[in-house]
Amino acid sequence: MNIQSLVDEVPVEGEYSMEGIDFISSGEQFLTFLLAQEQYAVNILCVEEIRSWENPTKIPNAPHYVKGVINMRGIIVPIIDLRLKFDIGEAIYCETTVVVVLTVVNDDKSRTIGFVVDAVSDVLNAEENEIKKAPAFGGCVPQEYIAGLVNVAENVVTVLNVVALQTIEAHQLD
Amino acid sequence: MSIDLSQFIPSFLEESFEGLELMESSLLTLQQGDDDSINAIFRAAHSIKGGAGTFGFNHVTEFTHLVETLLDEMRNGQRNIVQPEVELLLVSVDCLRFLIKAIRDEEPCENSKIAETAKLLEFALQKQEIEAAVTTNHEITSDNSQAFSTWLITFIPEPHLVQTGNDPLLLFNALAELGEVSLEADCKELPSLLGLDAETLHLTWTLSLKTSVNEDEIKEVFEWVEDECQLSITQQKSDSAENKLVSSPLVEEAVKAPQIKAVPSPVVVNSPEKSTQKSKSETGSIRVGVDKVDSLINLVGELVITQSMLSELGNDFEMSKLTRLTNGLEQLLQNTKELQESVMRIRMLPISFVFNRFPRLVHDLSKKTDKEVTLVINGEQTELDKTVMEQIGDPLVHLVRNAVDHGIESKETRIANGKSEVGTITLAAYHQGGNVVIEINDDGGGIDRQAVFDKAVEKGLVDTSNTLNESQVFDLIFEPGFSTAKELSDISGRGVGMDVVKKNIQSLGGRIQVQSEQGKGSQFKVYLPLTLAILDGQLVKVGREVYIIPLITIVESLQVKEQLINRVSGDMVLYRLREDNVPIIPIYQLFDIPADNKELSNALLVVVEADGQKVGLMVDDLLAQQQVVVKSLNDNYQQVEGISGATILGDGSVAMILDVPGMITMALKRAQRQQSNEKASKKKIETEVLA
Amino acid sequence: MSKILVVDDSNSIRDMVSFTLKSAGYETVEAKDGQDGLAKAKTNNFDLVISDVNMPIMDGIALCGELRKLAPFKFTPILMLTTESSTDMKMRGKSAGATGWLVKPFNPEKLLATIKRVIR
Numbered sequence: 001m002n003i004q005s006l007v008d009e010v011p012v013e014g015e016y017s018m019e020g021i022d023f024i025s026s027g028e029q030f031l032t033f034l035l036a037q038e039q040y041a042v043n044i045l046c047v048e049e050i051r052s053w054e055n056p057t058k059i060p061n062a063p064h065y066v067k068g069v070i071n072m073r074g075i076i077v078p079i080i081d082l083r084l085k086f087d088i089g090e091a092i093y094c095e096t097t098v099v100v101v102l103t104v105v106n107d108d109k110s111r112t113i114g115f116v117v118d119a120v121s122d123v124l125n126a127e128e129n130e131i132k133k134a135p136a137f138g139g140c141v142p143q144e145y146i147a148g149l150v151n152v153a154e155n156v157v158t159v160l161n162v163v164a165l166q167t168i169e170a171h172q173l174d
Numbered sequence: 175m176s177i178d179l180s181q182f183i184p185s186f187l188e189e190s191f192e193g194l195e196l197m198e199s200s201l202l203t204l205q206q207g208d209d210d211s212i213n214a215i216f217r218a219a220h221s222i223k224g225g226a227g228t229f230g231f232n233h234v235t236e237f238t239h240l241v242e243t244l245l246d247e248m249r250n251g252q253r254n255i256v257q258p259e260v261e262l263l264l265v266s267v268d269c270l271r272f273l274i275k276a277i278r279d280e281e282p283c284e285n286s287k288i289a290e291t292a293k294l295l296e297f298a299l300q301k302q303e304i305e306a307a308v309t310t311n312h313e314i315t316s317d318n319s320q321a322f323s324t325w326l327i328t329f330i331p332e333p334h335l336v337q338t339g340n341d342p343l344l345l346f347n348a349l350a351e352l353g354e355v356s357l358e359a360d361c362k363e364l365p366s367l368l369g370l371d372a373e374t375l376h377l378t379w380t381l382s383l384k385t386s387v388n389e390d391e392i393k394e395v396f397e398w399v400e401d402e403c404q405l406s407i408t409q410q411k412s413d414s415a416e417n418k419l420v421s422s423p424l425v426e427e428a429v430k431a432p433q434i435k436a437v438p439s440p441v442v443v444n445s446p447e448k449s450t451q452k453s454k455s456e457t458g459s460i461r462v463g464v465d466k467v468d469s470l471i472n473l474v475g476e477l478v479i480t481q482s483m484l485s486e487l488g489n490d491f492e493m494s495k496l497t498r499l500t501n502g503l504e505q506l507l508q509n510t511k512e513l514q515e516s517v518m519r520i521r522m523l524p525i526s527f528v529f530n531r532f533p534r535l536v537h538d539l540s541k542k543t544d545k546e547v548t549l550v551i552n553g554e555q556t557e558l559d560k561t562v563m564e565q566i567g568d569p570l571v572h573l574v575r576n577a578v579d580h581g582i583e584s585k586e587t588r589i590a591n592g593k594s595e596v597g598t599i600t601l602a603a604y605h606q607g608g609n610v611v612i613e614i615n616d617d618g619g620g621i622d623r624q625a626v627f628d629k630a631v632e633k634g635l636v637d638t639s640n641t642l643n644e645s646q647v648f649d650l651i652f653e654p655g656f657s658t659a660k661e662l663s664d665i666s667g668r669g670v671g672m673d674v675v676k677k678n679i680q681s682l683g684g685r686i687q688v689q690s691e692q693g694k695g696s697q698f699k700v701y702l703p704l705t706l707a708i709l710d711g712q713l714v715k716v717g718r719e720v721y722i723i724p725l726i727t728i729v730e731s732l733q734v735k736e737q738l739i740n741r742v743s744g745d746m747v748l749y750r751l752r753e754d755n756v757p758i759i760p761i762y763q764l765f766d767i768p769a770d771n772k773e774l775s776n777a778l779l780v781v782v783e784a785d786g787q788k789v790g791l792m793v794d795d796l797l798a799q800q801q802v803v804v805k806s807l808n809d810n811y812q813q814v815e816g817i818s819g820a821t822i823l824g825d826g827s828v829a830m831i832l833d834v835p836g837m838i839t840m841a842l843k844r845a846q847r848q849q850s851n852e853k854a855s856k857k858k859i860e861t862e863v864l865a
Numbered sequence: 866m867s868k869i870l871v872v873d874d875s876n877s878i879r880d881m882v883s884f885t886l887k888s889a890g891y892e893t894v895e896a897k898d899g900q901d902g903l904a905k906a907k908t909n910n911f912d913l914v915i916s917d918v919n920m921p922i923m924d925g926i927a928l929c930g931e932l933r934k935l936a937p938f939k940f941t942p943i944l945m946l947t948t949e950s951s952t953d954m955k956m957r958g959k960s961a962g963a964t965g966w967l968v969k970p971f972n973p974e975k976l977l978a979t980i981k982r983v984i985r
Contacts (some may be wrong), residue, residue, distance in 0.1 A: 180879055186878075217919055220919050220948070225877055228881065339983060340982075344983055351978070397965070398982070562907075744871030
């Protein structure tokens with residue numbers, strides 16, 4: 001009985017695969033989407049739903065990037081257009097325009113907000129060490145919303161901090 | 175088997191709160207010789223003590239024991255019921271409330287006040303009483319370190335032992351749980367068959383028990399019968415002296431204590447106990463009377479019938495069945511309405527839950543301020559929504575405090591003004607229209623209108639040139655930071671009160687109104703919706719948006735007549751509605767949205783009233799009236815000015831519900847800003863011109 | 866299945882005792898004071914009665930006395946739940962015909978073990 005050979009046979013975490021299906025057993029998964037032509041991502045655990053764009057009900061005197069609210073299975077969900085919020089690209093509403101609905105639970109309080117994006121892409125798997133800190137300057141997206149950057153092939157994906165995204169600035173009184 | 179009792183703790187806590195309430199209200203009116211009351215108070219304390227002990231809340235048990243002992247002496251006549259001790263008991267009730275709350279909220283229960291009160295109680299009891307009230311359990315521990323020993327037990331019961339309900343056989347079974355038992359019965363005294371009396375014992379026993387438990391535990395098995403038997407328990411020296419005693423079958427028969435049972439009667443189904451709806455704690459639970467539940471069940475039954483009828487109709491629908499379909503839908507509407515009302519009633523609780531804290535409050539306040547005040551309560555059975563009730567407490571407390579502190583004058587002043595020495599505060603609640611109205615009236619000195627006006631000028635809230643009517647002046651007291659109290663009293667008058675009260679009431683969808691007459695008194699009226707969840711609304715269209723105006727705020731709707739429009743001081747547009755001049759608020763402007771019709775001349779106006787003021791809301795179109803379910807925007811978004819909530823319409827789209835008072839405030843602010851902007855730009859031009 | 870009558874004016878204690886007994890396989894009926902207990906006793910047969918002493922309307926001692934007057938309850942074991950273990954209490958209980966007593970607070974295991982002395 002050779003112990004070493006037995007050890008070699010034991011599957012190692014992350015390496016186990018079965019007939020072409022990769023079991024993702026470590027790291028986190030992210031949903032990537034496009035704003036203009038740039039790639040962004042959010043933790044997939046926060047993604048409640050992906051909806052096609054529909055005209056929301058306006059909220060009086062709301063900031064321009066708050067498009068309004070929609071009815072999602074009986075819940076009133078505010079819709080925020082990230083392209084307007086971060087001033088990226090053009091906020092057009094067409095067939096591929098999509099709303100990514102994110103739910104975050106914080107201190108027993110849960111908040112659900114829908115974000116308008118240009119299109120959704122793949123699901124990305126990334127380990128914690130693959131998420132690098134973003135440089136402190138440049139970019140349209142303010143620092144506090146960025147969790148980090150991930151390299152995927154030749155592209156750079158900006159991972160967004162969902163909790164920060166959900167923080168709504170106090171209503172501006174004019 | 176380990177049984178988890180923690181599921182019963184919430185129920186115990188609730189019960190304890192109720193018990194404390196009872197104690198408090200009874201203590202407030204307790205008189206010497208009032209046996210029923212003192213017994214009830216004692217029982218309440220006793221229950222709390224017992225329950226606390228069972229669940230292991232020792233600090234509560236210890237404290238309550240002191241209270242209970244004092245009460246016991248009072249009910250036994252050992253101690254007279256005197257005021258200082260009643261006051262002490264009232265304070266003790268507060269302490270207990272604090273302790274129970276601490277348990278419920280899982281917060282620390284350390285409090286110097288409690289320790290202080292406990293000392294006072296001990297002092298009052300004047301004896302070295304305070305052994306822990308918790309009697310230690312006799313835990314049946316098997317002490318493995320103790321060696322086994324054999325005990326010889328002789329058990330000579332009195333013949334009538336079974337008449338107490340005790341059964342020697344069962345006692346021996348219990349003994350057998352402690353170890354190995356063998357026994358021998360002595361049949362000497364056994365009479366012949368004819369002489370056998372089924373109700374008496376004719377036997378005695380000798381038992382041998384091999385066990386590791388101590389003598390006390392063996393004795394415990396016989397503790398209930400020790401007065402009715404001769405019992406000896408001796409430890410055998412040698413371990414091997416096992417008397418294997420065999421009991422003969424004949425003996426076993428006779429040993430069984432005959433229990434005369436009547437022919438079992440059919441179990442009677444008891445009428446359901448009406449559990450009263452009491453839910454004081456702010457947990458998410460509510461007790462509902464069975465009648466409400468039954469009514470719900472009936473209504474759901476009817477709904478099911480209607481549904482199956484409609485379903486059947488739908489199966490092979492032909493136009494000839496149209497009338498039946500319409501009738502069916504009508505029926506469905508009726509069922510839904512009734513069901514809805516029935517469900518809403520479940521959340522309704524009598525306002526007494528809020529009112530019952532006031533006797534104590536007024537009692538304490540009047541002592542503190544050295545005034546004589548009586549409290550009259552009317553309509554405490556008026557029901558309102560549980561959530562509303564939970565939140566209306568604090569504002570009401572503030573108003574009552576106000577009434578005692580600022581409303582009711584000192585004894586001297588009252589007498590000097592020909593009033594009775596004792597001031598009266600009246601708390602009343604009743605239903606009116608779709609609202610619950612709560613009145614807080616006092617027969618005090620009233621609000622000094624001039625003082626209020628002056629203070630407002632001082633704070634820059636109004637211009638000296640402003641002409642305000644009486645109710646508008648009184649409304650000023652709800653402005654933030656407003657207080658005319660010459661000295662800031664400890665109770666109220668810090669100036670943070672009234673505006674918070676108003677805000678709280680408004681956040682519940684209600685409003686507050688004040689009336690006062692100098693020298694005679696003041697009257698505060700709080701209007702609250704019957705329920706927060708459902709609203710009767712008027713749908714209106716502005717541009718592409720649909721809004722909902724609460725029906726209760728609508729005075730009337732009309733088509734504008736050009737000649738009745740008046741423009742006043744800049745941008746303010748007034749509409750002459752009979753004798754009133756009603757300011758017009760164009761919704762599209764306020765909300766900055768496109769509208770079909772921006773021309774006032776043939777606009778549609780919905781005249782609404784809020785805070786005693788009328789305004790006309792300009793809309794493009796009037797749509798249907800319907801009941802809507804109110805959903806908050808706060809959950810996922812935030813409070814929006816001018817909007818009190820949202821709802822989902824029949825077509826699945828979201829519509830905003832207008833907050834009329836909020837819109838009025840918005841319009842006012844906007845107008846003021848505009849005014850000051852104009853002033854500033856005017857000044858600028860003037861200075862430029864001069865330069 | 867043995868049937869037990871549980872009489873106590875405290876809801877939580879009653880629930881707790883009933884729950885404990887049911888977990889052990891007994892059937893229980895509850896009453897909220899002596900009068901209620903007596904009423905239930907007149908229409909049901911019980912193998913054991915467990916009753917609190919301090920209750921409104923009719924207390925445990927009085928209930929015991931009344932029960933003993935009923936033929937089916939002449940020998941039924943009746944246990945008093947009490948927070949005191951004074952001799953005076955025992956005497957009062959005994960003269961009313963009580964079988965025994967249980968001192969509060971008790972834990973469920975103790976309750977079950979103790980009632981075995983009077984019920985199968």
